[in-house]
Amino acid sequence: xxxxxxxxxxxxxxxxxxxxxxxxxxxxxxxxxxxxxxxxxxxxxxxxxxxxxxxxxxxxxxxxxxxxxxxxxxxxxxxxxxxxxxxxxxxxxxxxxxxxxxxxxxxxxxxxxxxxxxxxxxxxxxxxxxxxxxxxxxxxxxxxxxxxxxxxxxxxxxxxxxxxxxxxxxxxxxxxxxxxxxxxxxxxxxxxxxxxxxxxxxxxxxxxxxxxxxxxxxxxxxxxxxxxxxxxxxxxxxxxxxxxxxxxxxxxxxxxxxxxxxxxxxxxxxxxxxxxxxxxxxxxxxxxxxxxxxxxxxxxxxxxxxxxxxxxxxxxxxxxxxxxxxxxxxxxxxxxxxxxxxxxxxxxxxxxxxxxxxxxxxxxxxxxx
Ligand code: ATP
Numbered sequence: 337x338x339x340x341x342x343x344x345x346x347x348x349x350x351x352x353x354x355x356x357x358x359x360x361x362x363x364x365x366x367x368x369x370x371x372x373x374x375x376x377x378x379x380x381x382x383x384x385x386x387x388x389x390x391x392x393x394x395x396x397x398x399x400x401x402x403x404x405x406x407x408x409x410x411x412x413x414x415x416x417x418x419x420x421x422x423x424x425x426x427x428x429x430x431x432x433x434x435x436x437x438x439x440x441x442x443x444x445x446x447x448x449x450x451x452x453x454x455x456x457x458x459x460x461x462x463x464x465x466x467x468x469x470x471x472x473x474x475x476x477x478x479x480x481x482x483x484x485x486x487x488x489x490x491x492x493x494x495x496x497x498x499x500x501x502x503x504x505x506x507x508x509x510x511x512x513x514x515x516x517x518x519x520x521x522x523x524x525x526x527x528x529x530x531x532x533x534x535x536x537x538x539x540x541x542x543x544x545x546x547x548x549x550x551x552x553x554x555x556x557x558x559x560x561x562x563x564x565x566x567x568x569x570x571x572x573x574x575x576x577x578x579x580x581x582x583x584x585x586x587x588x589x590x591x592x593x594x595x596x597x598x599x600x601x602x603x604x605x606x607x608x609x610x611x612x613x614x615x616x617x618x619x620x621x622x623x624x625x626x627x628x629x630x631x632x633x634x635x636x637x638x639x640x641x642x643x644x645x646x647x648x649x650x651x652x653x654x655x656x657x658x659x660x661x662x663x664x665x666x667x668x669x670x671x672x673x674x675x676x677x678x679x680x681x682x683x684x685x686x687x688x689x690x691x692x693x694x695x696x697x698x699x700x701x702x703x704x705x
Pocket of ligand 1: 379
């Protein structure tokens, strides 16, 4: 089922009485989620992600705007009639109930025609338990399960009513690093198998990049960019998007355009045809540095971090007071002698941003290698 948010705004009264007024948690957000897709709602803490989710499932009403499921306007529809499955960060399982009873719980409140008999409820619970691979634990209590298994139970409970839409609010936050990886693969598998339109909220860009069909990047209640993960990474619309995606983070330098050329400090980095003279930010992805004698960006090596397959070169440049980071192959790092480093920059990994608006300024032919 397709989901459409049309100019959604959500204002809350400011809890800080001294400041008074209102907080705009979500600001004029419009979004279309195609049927059967997994969308990652991504942004820093407090940007409005959970509020968006709560409005989609009906726990909060928008101050302005409309929400559509397919062709139906559901803005006024109560949560229980929206057919939405929710999974939260803290699993919220009932400790005194078994796994089976926890999974069946949402089915017990069904009314009218939707009501199921006990055998049907059990069959439905068995079906989703098999899907999330927890069939062997049906008679255990939640405390007898690992965090990953508990989260699977929570997902099974979210799926048991065969929802039209599945909402996952930071579902992996309580899991350790390895389990996060495994569980996110699981979520992708389950989503592909069921084909349920899914919204996945996270503040972890790697998580969002790895499982989403498309990413909605938010900040301060507003959408900054929507696109496929690779598109947002390769073509960030502004400095915030460039900085938020990618680990290690993109390196941002004070730079300037002069005579259609881009300079970082005194170093001429590239041609910049069609861009008027001005101060700009030049941002370079860590994998965009090509270490070679006579390279254009002249830097000072501070440290080499060996990370197994690749190596991080920590370096400084006069146009940036903080350390910068380049990712190079182990072979390249072995050839480095002394503390002088020279880099050329891969054009597709270099972005220029306005110093005023922080929006990206396209470089003609900039994405060609
Ligand atoms: P996190 O990742 O930390 O959960 P988030 O992106 O989900 O953050 P929200 O929880 O949606 O952010 O909150 C967005 C903004 O709205 C925040 O400034 C928050 O303090 C505010 N807010 C959320 N709920 C309420 C409420 N019921 N009353 C007042 N302000 C609220």
